[in-house]
Amino acid sequence: MPDVDLTLELTKVTDESVPQRDGAFKRHKTYVFYLGKFGPFTERVPVDNFDDSEFMRRVEKLRSHLRMVHV
Amino acid sequence: MTPFDPSALVAMLRAFYPAVSAAAFVLARRERPEYFAGGVIFGSKGDKLRLPDTREFDCIVAAGGPASGRSWQCSLIDPTATGDDDPFALEDGPLVPLDEDTTIGTRSEPGFEALVAGELDALDHSDDRLAAAQQAAVEFDGVADLEQAFGEFIEPADEAHGATTAALDADPISDVLEATADHERVIDAALPDYDEPEPPDVPEPDPGDSPDEGKPEPPPF
Numbered sequence: 401m402p403d404v405d406l407t408l409e410l411t412k413v414t415d416e417s418v419p420q421r422d423g424a425f426k427r428h429k430t431y432v433f434y435l436g437k438f439g440p441f442t443e444r445v446p447v448d449n450f451d452d453s454e455f456m457r458r459v460e461k462l463r464s465h466l467r468m469v470h471v
Numbered sequence: 472m473t474p475f476d477p478s479a480l481v482a483m484l485r486a487f488y489p490a491v492s493a494a495a496f497v498l499a500r501r502e503r504p505e506y507f508a509g510g511v512i513f514g515s516k517g518d519k520l521r522l523p524d525t526r527e528f529d530c531i532v533a534a535g536g537p538a539s540g541r542s543w544q545c546s547l548i549d550p551t552a553t554g555d556d557d558p559f560a561l562e563d564g565p566l567v568p569l570d571e572d573t574t575i576g577t578r579s580e581p582g583f584e585a586l587v588a589g590e591l592d593a594l595d596h597s598d599d600r601l602a603a604a605q606q607a608a609v610e611f612d613g614v615a616d617l618e619q620a621f622g623e624f625i626e627p628a629d630e631a632h633g634a635t636t637a638a639l640d641a642d643p644i645s646d647v648l649e650a651t652a653d654h655e656r657v658i659d660a661a662l663p664d665y666d667e668p669e670p671p672d673v674p675e676p677d678p679g680d681s682p683d684e685g686k687p688e689p690p691p692f
Contacts, residue, residue, distance in 0.1 A: 432505075438476055438478045438479050438482070439476055439479050440473055440474065440476070440479070440505070441479050441483065441506075442473065442503065442505035442506065443503075458486070458487075461486040461487070462479075462482045462483065462486050464486075465481070465482040465485040465486050466478065466482045468485075469478060469481060469482065469485075470478065
């Protein structure tokens with residue numbers, strides 16, 4: 401059975417700063433993307449405590465579950 | 472508004488919310504609202520999603536069952552479904568309703584006659600076989616053997632049977648009745664009272680001394 405096309409296609413990446421109740425700002429990087437024909441997916445990755453690889457870890461988790469659903 | 476993709480929603484739920492429950496569904500709705508496309512959660516078990524375009528999805532399998540049996544899904548609820556996907560749908564049977572306009576009359580084709588004729592055809596040439604069998608019976612040549620066996624077995628048995636019958640005839644039934652009447656006298660001889668002397672009594676045996684004799688009394692409790 402041919403593998404499902406789950407190529408990552410980023411459509412929008414934005415930096416966001418969300419004010420907290422204590423007056424501080426929580427910074428996110430928001431990714432809007434497709435995996436093949438599936439999507440759009442929207443993931444907010446905190447940039448203070450995580451590195452950029454956190455986004456790719458989430459993408460791989462989504463890919464693995466999409467394969468289980470559509471194989 | 473973000474377009475709605477059921478596959479993306481299920482993949483997100485399975486990836487980031489492994490504990491399947493209504494509470495996790497609400498949490499996902501709050502943390503990742505883009506996947507829900509503005510839909511709202513509803514249902515008595517909190518397992519359904521209604522989109523702004525009125526489409527409704529069932530998102531938890533076996534939501535009312537134990538946690539181990541639940542799983543994420545996103546199945547469209549079609550209120551106009553006619554049950555075509557019924558897994559227990561009945562198959563069409565061999566019987567169909569009668570058409571009331573149809574008149575059932577006699578069959579025009581000679582089906583029974585044809586059936587009988589076919590069976591008779593199968594009996595063709597059987598006359599020859601019957602004639603051959605009859606001829607064999609007529610030409611039976613075992614008469615001499617039959618006469619010999621009759622004289623060897625049947626005639627002696629018949630003679631013995633005749634002798635037994637003659638002996639029984641020689642013993643008249645009146646003699647049997649007379650002998651039976653005499654039996655009553657013999658049997659009556661045993662009916663009188665028993666008049667023989669009684670046997671002497673056997674003396675009662677001495678049991679001897681008690682084994683407890685001479686032992687001290689047990690202490691009181």
